[in-house]
Amino acid sequence: CSPASFITKSTSWPTFSTTSSILAGCTLPSDINLIKESLAISRLTGLKPERITASGVSSIMRLISDGRIHPARIEDVVEKVGQEVDLVIKEAGEQAAFDLGVHGINHELIKYLGRLKFRTSYAQNVLQHSVEVGFLSGIMASELGLNSKLARRMGLLHDIGKAIDHEVEGPHAIIGSNLAKKFGENSKVVHAIAAHHEDVPPNSVYALLVQASDSLSGARPGARKELLENYIKRLEDLENIANSFKGVANTYAIQAGRELRVIVESNIISDEESVLLSRDIVRKIEESLTFPGQIKVTVIRETRSVEYANK
Template sequence: METYTIVIAVVAAVIGFAVALGLKGILGSKKLKDAAAEAEKMVKAAQNEADGLIKEAGIEAKDILFRMKSEFESEAKETRSELKKLERRLIQKEENIDRKTDLFEQREKEIARKEQSLSDRDKSVSSKEEKYNALLEEQKAQLERISTLTAEQAKELLIRAMENEARYEGAKLIKRIENEAKEDADKKAKKIIATAIQRYSGDFIAERTVSVVQLPGDEMKGRIIGREGRNIRAIEAATGIDLIIDDTPEAVILSGFNPVRREVARLALIKLISDGRIHPARIEDVVKKVGQEVDTVIKEAGEQAAFDLGVHGIHAELIKYLGRLKYRTSYAQNVLQHSVEVGALCGMMASELGLKEKLARRMGLLHDIGKAIDHEVEGPHAVIGSKLAKKFGESAAVVHAIGAHHEDVPPSTVYALLVQAADGLSGARPGARKELLENYIRRIEDLEGIANGFNGVANTYAIQAGREIRVIVESDKVSDEESVLLSRDIAKKIEESLTFPGQIKVTVIRETRAVEYANK
């Protein structure tokens, strides 16, 4: 307010000075008086105006001061509220810290108490251990005096007894685990195989490759041989097959490792005999035409096999190799028919297991593809077939299943095991294969001889055409648990010693008979 007063006074002085200067030049006293009066009025008006301004400034200053005071009090109130909240939080934290401190102290006391208890127990255990060791030493000394055995001898006897007991318990455990596993696995496996067999019905007797050509008469042998043997040499040179003409009446035998060439030679010879014109030029012409016909038949046979199984996308060369299996036999079983059968069985079992049916059929169809060229390349047909399949773009799973179906490669997929099972099933079913009587008898004798070579075996009988061997043991020498181990040992010995298709079941039979006679 004092500032406003000074300002107003200055303004009034300036106005008065200006008025005085303005009136200085006025002449005459009247005019001077009038001017002075006018100036006085102006000063009073200025004074009044200044007083009004001073009052307004004072009122405005009071308003500003009031607002500043109100804002200060509001901020102070908020600050006090925040401080109270912080104070309450600090008090809560302090209480939590106090509680945690109490808990830590309790835990420390509990840990200290447990440590003391463990220490006391350790001391007690140590003292008891010393006492027991002393007793054991005393008992050992007494046992040595009583049994006249040294500690090493007694230890050896004890170890031997424990080993026998462990073997006995192990055999019991193996038997129990096998029974539990077989109870479920056998049911499912039998169901899958039975379903597959019911859904597929193959020929009971398989086709055989004919290697003998019947002649209309023995005079035809001379015409086949020709002058100085030129006809027979021309046939052998054109076909790569040896012709054996002996005392067999009205027949010529064809000999050769390549079944396709043997078939070409057979068909060409039949045509030459029916035509009657047999000479080197005619022989070459007929063999060439028959070779083309056989190639067509081979291709059609491979395509038909793939079509029958619904397998598509096989390389054209693989189709040809597949068709060549039409002229290949294994134990008198046609290999192409066998491959189709294995493919069908694989697909059926895969569908039962929820696997890819088409992939399984493809593996089964191609599993014996190596037999089409195994007489030309060294090595097992499974390995040859896997390399052939890989060469013509088959997937790694198919290549592995082909190579593993005879354990030449360890099987690592379910599909490979399916191919093994289907292959054994196709070859082992009655009527599928033909075996020479001598080989059959020798295999039966070898089976029975292997089983008879084990201790405790009384009698051995090979049944079901050598698919099962039943071993009767002496009950006083072999226990029930040991019979489990014996069956396993016999099966392992058979696998190591013999070569056979499919599988051989080993059954160990143990029985105890008590016989008594009543006399009177």
């Protein structure tokens, strides 16, 4: 009878006990060591012609006991994987800079940039967002006759502080500006990073371009994930604010909540009052809601005069 004739009946953790039955017609094998080796167990008990009970240490415990898993090995694997991740981070930073045509960034700053590959903001990958902001800043700078390379550099590095905002206290814009200054970026780049959330007042056109590009990339529909319920509620809240004012007939939140169109009753609201109403709605939105970028409020007042010509 071969060792394959033995059928496992039960196991337990961390050691196991196996009861095996010899198939009909088999006799007890004389080579006990062959049975142990075939079943990967260390002990046989109950050696009877009709039944053998085998027990031994679990497979994981065997790996630990024979030295294949031990502290030194764990340290080696962790170090190896850490080196692989560092390489991925470095390559990600270099690729982002290459895609934008940005050169001369300190190699340590490139590593911080690459870290953003593993950082998200509302499910939007921060490195991809930074590349988008770089492209948008460069395009707008080119249209305005400014230095597009400088604008792309600012856009690419604007969120660099998010690479270490879990290690350093403070707003990520200020953290990023300090990091950029430490690694030799010029004062214009440092300022644009610090000012992109207005933690410091922007004092250049470039800083304003980075702000605009940041809003375009982060606030565009689909860039950042949100629950459908939250999205619908945000639109309803926006419409309800306008509906709370006297003389409002209908409201429509359009462009994913980036614009609110308000239709008023012409017999209740005059043209002059329409201007005041739009300002009041804007003020209440700013006080009541939290939102990125800006929301455009358009008040529409229509007067119709209908006459019929008869003969």
